[in-house]
Amino acid sequence: MTATILSETVLPRLPSASGVEIVGPTAYVVSDDAPYLYLLDAATLAPAGQVQLFETTEFGTGRIPKNNKPDLESMAAIVGPGGAAGLLLCGSGARPNREVGYFVGLPAAGASGAPRFVQRLDLAPLYARLRAQLPAGTTLNIEAAATSATELLLLQRPVGGGPAALFALPLEALTHLFEPRWAAAVPVRMLTFELPTLGGYAAGFSGATLVDNRLLVSASVEAAADAVADGAVLGSFVGVLDLASQTATFARLAWADGRAYLGKVEGLAVRRTLGPPAPALELLLVTDDDRGGSTALVAQVRLAS
Numbered sequence: 524m525t526a527t528i529l530s531e532t533v534l535p536r537l538p539s540a541s542g543v544e545i546v547g548p549t550a551y552v553v554s555d556d557a558p559y560l561y562l563l564d565a566a567t568l569a570p571a572g573q574v575q576l577f578e579t580t581e582f583g584t585g586r587i588p589k590n591n592k593p594d595l596e597s598m599a600a601i602v603g604p605g606g607a608a609g610l611l612l613c614g615s616g617a618r619p620n621r622e623v624g625y626f627v628g629l630p631a632a633g634a635s636g637a638p639r640f641v642q643r644l645d646l647a648p649l650y651a652r653l654r655a656q657l658p659a660g661t662t663l664n665i666e667a668a669a670t671s672a673t674e675l676l677l678l679q680r681p682v683g684g685g686p687a688a689l690f691a692l693p694l695e696a697l698t699h700l701f702e703p704r705w706a707a708a709v710p711v712r713m714l715t716f717e718l719p720t721l722g723g724y725a726a727g728f729s730g731a732t733l734v735d736n737r738l739l740v741s742a743s744v745e746a747a748a749d750a751v752a753d754g755a756v757l758g759s760f761v762g763v764l765d766l767a768s769q770t771a772t773f774a775r776l777a778w779a780d781g782r783a784y785l786g787k788v789e790g791l792a793v794r795r796t797l798g799p800p801a802p803a804l805e806l807l808l809v810t811d812d813d814r815g816g817s818t819a820l821v822a823q824v825r826l827a828s
Contacts, residue, residue, distance in 0.1 A: 526761040526774040528784060529805075529821045532568050537561050538586050540809035540817035542598040542667070542730060542790035544610055546629060550792065552809055553612050554817075556592040558582055560612070560627055560638070565794065565807070568819050574638050576612070576625050586815050594621040597668035597731075598790070599675065601694070603628065604701050609638075611697070613646060613677070616654070616663040622647040626701070644700050653677065653690050656713045661685030667731040667790070669738060670694065678740065680727035682747055686715040687728060689764070716764060716771045718742055721757040726773075729759075730790035734804065737826070738764040741788040741808060742773065756813070759788040761806070761824055772827065776808075776820075786810045786818070794821070802826045 534540060534552070541555040550565040558579050562571040576595075581587045594615040601611045609628045614621040624644040630637075654663045657679070666680035675697060679688040696709035718726040719742070726742035733739070740762050747754030762773035776784040789811045797803040808820040 524761075524763065524772055524774045524827050525825045526776045527823050527825075528776060528778050529823055532819045532821075534561075534563075534568075534809070534817040534819055536570075536585075537817045538815040539811045539813075540789055540819075541596045541811060542612075543792045543807060543809045543819075544598050544600055544732075544790075545792040545794065545807065546600060546608075546610075550807060550819075551598065551610060551627075552790075552817075553595050553598045555594050555596055555615075555789075555811070556586045556589070556815075558587070560610070560625075562637070563819070572637055574627065574641065576627075576641055577643065591620065593623045594618075595625070596666045596789075597677070599668035599670050599731075601626075601670055601675070601697060603642075604698070607639075611644075611668065611675075611700075613665055613668055616646065616650040616665050619647075622650050624700070642701065646700070649700070652709070652711055653679075653713075656690070656711065657688070658685055664727075667728045667740065669731040669733045671733055671738075676731065676733075676738070678728040678731055680729065681725070682727060682745070687718045687725070689714045689716065689728075689766070691766075714766060714769050716769060718762075718771065719760055719773050719775075720744070722746065724754075724757060726760055729788055730808070732792055734793045735796075738766065739791060739793070739804070739806075739824075740764055740771075741791045743787040743789070745787065756785065756787040758783055758785055759810075761788075761791065761808075761822070763826065774824070776822065784820075786812065788820070797823070 628639040667678035730741035744757040745754040
């Protein structure tokens with residue numbers, strides 16, 4: 524497979540993009556150190572509004588300090604209470620203050636306008652269940668999410684040790700997230716994958732989306748030794764995971780002239796499927812430069828037939 528960048532657009536006043544999901548004409552972008560969910564026109568990438576997720580007095584500089592941010596790193600479209608379509612936003616779980624999530628109720632299918640409501644979720648019970656499946660001493664660090672027809676998929680980005688893991692739990696278990704207190708007594712299976720390396724550092728999952736029964740993922744490489752500190756970014760990959768065989772195929776993200784892309788991709792969504800002669804997808808990817816800057820990449824991925 525190949526992953527070629529077609530264009531890059533700076534996203535002003537949108538700090539530290541960490542995930543993207545396209546629903547209808549809107550691209551929703553979450554930030555890991557802002558109290559807002561940002562809306563873009565999926566076709567033009569023009570700003571289309573923002574929704575406040577929570578109140579804070581620490582956003583005066585345009586970024587919530589690292590030690591205090593909820594670190595919302597992943598997002599997936601789900602069906603919530605009463606059949607409401609919405610987005611599940613998840614903190615990374617790397618610290619106690621990062622065991623929080625939000626459900627954002629979206630407008631009815633075909634309707635335009637801002638999301639209808641925001642509900643805070645306590646993810647600590649779920650994250651305790653996931654953490655128990657990791658090797659002792661491994662920091663939980665959920666960085667990507669997607670849904671299949673039957674399961675919620677949460678992807679662990681290992682930094683400084685531990686496996687590149689995918690946690691799968693049944694979609695019906697999501698109803699427990701909306702209860703004030705719950706025991707997280709749901710079946711969880713963990714799959715592990717081998718990811719590519721750059722400069723002696725392994726890539727880590729950063730985004731995921733399911734299309735045509737293929738789980739597409741983004742993965743980036745940082746010269747970092749833990750799940751909180753940032754490190755030098757060495758590049759990014761786009762890949763396809765085979766959950767049945769626990770194997771993965773990756774392509775390094777590159778410009779059309781063959782130069783390797785050296786930024787950090789944090790999430791991906793499918794804009795459209797391209798036709799023959801070979802199967803291909805046009806993706807929207809968001810990036811974070813670890814200094815508060817964000818861009819949107821449009822890339823074409825050609826898949827193995």
